[in-house]
Amino acid sequence: MKSKLWNLLKNEIVIEYKACLYFSCLISFYCVYLLCRGVYSVSILSLCEMILMAYFVGYLQIYVLHDFDEAEKFGKREATSAFLCTCIYAVISGVFGWFEGNVWVTVLFSGYIFLCYLCVYLINKIRRKVDTDRLNDMLTAYKKEGEASHDDGVKE
Numbered sequence: 001m002k003s004k005l006w007n008l009l010k011n012e013i014v015i016e017y018k019a020c021l022y023f024s025c026l027i028s029f030y031c032v033y034l035l036c037r038g039v040y041s042v043s044i045l046s047l048c049e050m051i052l053m054a055y056f057v058g059y060l061q062i063y064v065l066h067d068f069d070e071a072e073k074f075g076k077r078e079a080t081s082a083f084l085c086t087c088i089y090a091v092i093s094g095v096f097g098w099f100e101g102n103v104w105v106t107v108l109f110s111g112y113i114f115l116c117y118l119c120v121y122l123i124n125k126i127r128r129k130v131d132t133d134r135l136n137d138m139l140t141a142y143k144k145e146g147e148a149s150h151d152d153g154v155k156e
Helices: 002-036 044-063 076-095 103-154
Strands: none
Touching: 002 044, 002 103, 044 076, 076 103
């Protein structure tokens, strides 16, 4: 029971991270789009739609698509998952009218979202490498510390 609760909590934290990350990507593109059109305010309704979609896609990524942006390699399955999520965002942008039905902007938005997935994958890969190196350094320091204290105890 405790491990199931722990896994659920861990997944919720990852979903929160993904929702914040991808929401910032969505809103960045949307704001640049609006600025290019000379619009200097953002619809609160559009922001709500975007954050809800970011959470929905985050749940989809974790529970259905095997957390593909955290994978060790970006293979066919990961690319297909990223493409599927990109398509979801593109369709939803059309349904909610984020880009007023402009097909070219939607295509550009789709390319941007797919690029975001690639960048997040690379960032996660680098983060894992840094964490691994840091843990290895800590283990090496711990072993040296243990050997030093062991040597002190052996000498008489």
